[in-house]
Amino acid sequence: MKIDACGLSCPQPVVLTLNAIKENKRNLEVFVDTNIACENVQRLAESKGYDTKIDIAEGKFKIVLTKQE
Amino acid sequence: MDNIVLFLTVVYKCADKIKFIFRKEILVLAAFLQKFGNPPNMGVCVACFERDIAGALGLHRASVVQYIRPEIIGFVLGSLVAAFIFKEFKARTGSAPLVRFILGMFAMIGALAFLGCPWRAFLRLAGGDLNAIIGIAGLASGIAVGDQFLKYGYNLGRSRNSYYSSGLIMPAIMAGLLLLLVFAPKFGANGAIFLSEKGSGSMHAPLIISLSAGLIIGFIAQRVRFCTMGSIRDVMLVRDFHLMRGVIALFLSAFLINLMLGQVNFGIAAQPIAHSDYLWNFLGMVLAGLAFVLAGGCPGRQLILSGEGDTDAAIFVLGMITGAAFAHNFGLAAKPDAVIDGVLKVGGVSSYGMTAVIIGILACLIIGFTMREKI
Numbered sequence: 001m002k003i004d005a006c007g008l009s010c011p012q013p014v015v016l017t018l019n020a021i022k023e024n025k026r027n028l029e030v031f032v033d034t035n036i037a038c039e040n041v042q043r044l045a046e047s048k049g050y051d052t053k054i055d056i057a058e059g060k061f062k063i064v065l066t067k068q069e
Numbered sequence: 070m071d072n073i074v075l076f077l078t079v080v081y082k083c084a085d086k087i088k089f090i091f092r093k094e095i096l097v098l099a100a101f102l103q104k105f106g107n108p109p110n111m112g113v114c115v116a117c118f119e120r121d122i123a124g125a126l127g128l129h130r131a132s133v134v135q136y137i138r139p140e141i142i143g144f145v146l147g148s149l150v151a152a153f154i155f156k157e158f159k160a161r162t163g164s165a166p167l168v169r170f171i172l173g174m175f176a177m178i179g180a181l182a183f184l185g186c187p188w189r190a191f192l193r194l195a196g197g198d199l200n201a202i203i204g205i206a207g208l209a210s211g212i213a214v215g216d217q218f219l220k221y222g223y224n225l226g227r228s229r230n231s232y233y234s235s236g237l238i239m240p241a242i243m244a245g246l247l248l249l250l251v252f253a254p255k256f257g258a259n260g261a262i263f264l265s266e267k268g269s270g271s272m273h274a275p276l277i278i279s280l281s282a283g284l285i286i287g288f289i290a291q292r293v294r295f296c297t298m299g300s301i302r303d304v305m306l307v308r309d310f311h312l313m314r315g316v317i318a319l320f321l322s323a324f325l326i327n328l329m330l331g332q333v334n335f336g337i338a339a340q341p342i343a344h345s346d347y348l349w350n351f352l353g354m355v356l357a358g359l360a361f362v363l364a365g366g367c368p369g370r371q372l373i374l375s376g377e378g379d380t381d382a383a384i385f386v387l388g389m390i391t392g393a394a395f396a397h398n399f400g401l402a403a404k405p406d407a408v409i410d411g412v413l414k415v416g417g418v419s420s421y422g423m424t425a426v427i428i429g430i431l432a433c434l435i436i437g438f439t440m441r442e443k444i
Binding site: 006007008009010011012014015018033034035036039043044047059 | 157159161164219220224225227228229230294299302303306307308309311365366381
């Protein structure tokens with residue numbers, strides 16, 4: 001599932017990610033465009049037991065969230 | 070003086086042990102600013118200081134609260150420097166500016182009914198003012214209501230990247246204010262700049278100390294994303310204590326420093342620049358808390374964001390300054406408790422102020438209910 005949270009202010013990216021996590025999605029891609037949003041989403045994901053990987057391209061961050069079985 | 074240094078070292082070591090490096094400086098510096106001349110229990114108060122700036126420019130004429138506070142200038146410029154160094158400066162715009170302006174106005178009206186922003190609420194508590202507990206409870210309640218809107222899809226829309234120079238407008242305004250303060254020109258016999266000769270506006274630490282403290286706080290707050298409102302919001306919304314730990318550390322260090330400097334005086338009535346009308350302390354902060362959540366940050370955080378190039382946050386700041394002008398011109402701001410000839414005169418909010426707070430809460434509720442995306 002892809003979540004585009006670019007341009008949304010705090011805490012929208014976190015809220016959107018949390019909603020997706022609550023639906024028990026195992027693989028998520030979250031797009032954000034500020035360091036702060038990226039840190040917040042990453043912190044949330046890790047607190048919920050997800051592994052995170054971050055790609056940065058053209059000023060945007062892609063955070064890939066995966067959860068093992 | 071040696072004792073002070075020794076005590077500071079101990080506080081720092083303790084704070085470091087519990088890994089709160091950096092986060093404690095804001096209130097610690099605030100407690101010292103107070104020692105150097107800032108008003109009692111008001112080492113740093115974003116709402117009060119923006120109100121003083123509005124007064125200095127003549128946007129309101131309450132003669133006791135007029136001063137161009139270098140701390141505010143420092144927060145924005147300190148954040149700008151940090152954002153430049155760490156490559157986080159990004160000009161952005163376009164997320165419902167008018168709504169943010171209105172939220173800023175009402176946030177200020179709420180904060181002035183309580184007499185302080187969240188930073189000052191914690192500082193007041195650290196100075197022994199127990200009314201602050203009521204204020205913080207109100208703040209948390211307002212945030213709790215705002216959180217519900219967030220859960221059900223409230224948002225003000227996306228911002229987009231903008232021209233680099235547009236992000237520099239707010240820092241430029243702050244630089245302009247600094248020049249006005251340094252050169253203190255007089256625009257006509259009865260014209261601006263107005264600087265209080267008595268009252269809390271006349272109480273200030275020396276310019277260089279205030280400005281340096283502001284720059285340091287702005288720099289650090291940009292790095293650690295410090296936000297009092299966010300700390301409460303994140304605990305409620307996602308059980309994230311990351312920001313809250315910072316706020317607790319700040320509060321404890323300010324309390325210790327205040328104890329050391331003999332600035333703690335527990336009580337409810339006649340606390341410095343505070344009133345003991347519980348209901349309106351509470352409701353004022355409900356309004357402020359709600360407006361902060363809907364706008365995405367406490368007043369301090371909005372200043373830091375404006376330094377990073379967020380022009381929507383800058384609009385919120387200008388809304389707050391305008392709200393302060395309304396608050397004093399329309400008699401909405403609370404009057405502090407006063408002791409006159411040994412008799413306590415309880416302050417509080419006028420009926421105009423009460424009406425404004427209620428209107429503000431209603432306006433915020435309407436904004437929260439109607440500006441939701443279906444999710």
